[in-house]
Amino acid sequence: MLTIKDLATINTRLDCIEELLGKEKLFFEVGKYIGGFIFDIDHLLAQFIHCGKSASVRSAQSLIMNIICLKKILEQCPLLGEACNRYENELFKAIATNLNNSELQKLLEEIERILVEDVNYCKLNRF
Numbered sequence: 001m002l003t004i005k006d007l008a009t010i011n012t013r014l015d016c017i018e019e020l021l022g023k024e025k026l027f028f029e030v031g032k033y034i035g036g037f038i039f040d041i042d043h044l045l046a047q048f049i050h051c052g053k054s055a056s057v058r059s060a061q062s063l064i065m066n067i068i069c070l071k072k073i074l075e076q077c078p079l080l081g082e083a084c085n086r087y088e089n090e091l092f093k094a095i096a097t098n099l100n101n102s103e104l105q106k107l108l109e110e111i112e113r114i115l116v117e118d119v120n121y122c123k124l125n126r127f
Contacts, residue, residue: 016089026086033080039069067111074108 004010020027047066081099084092 012089012091016087016091019087019089019092023087026083030080030083033076033083037073037076037080039073041073044069044073068115071108071111071115074104074111077104 004013020030044066047062048070077099081096084099085096087093
């Protein structure tokens, strides 16, 4: 992880914290949606990039589980984006814009088209 040395970036982040603390109701709303991201997103995305040497039942099960986890994350994005959009700070606005990206919605729709509706996930210790 890199240390941030840019004063403008540091101040923007401090302003975000100040706004979070100043708007208690929104703070808890954002916290509720962030709580929906129960997966390590970086690890999850790395799993999609990693190509195994051979296909197996275990690797197929892992891939299916990762897709289900991604679906759960994508379902939370618009809700978190809407909550972030209620803040005035430019960083929150940028986060809201990214979370409401139409490509994320298209990806979610494609996953929903492929997965059986009653598929659930189980929390694994690997995240």
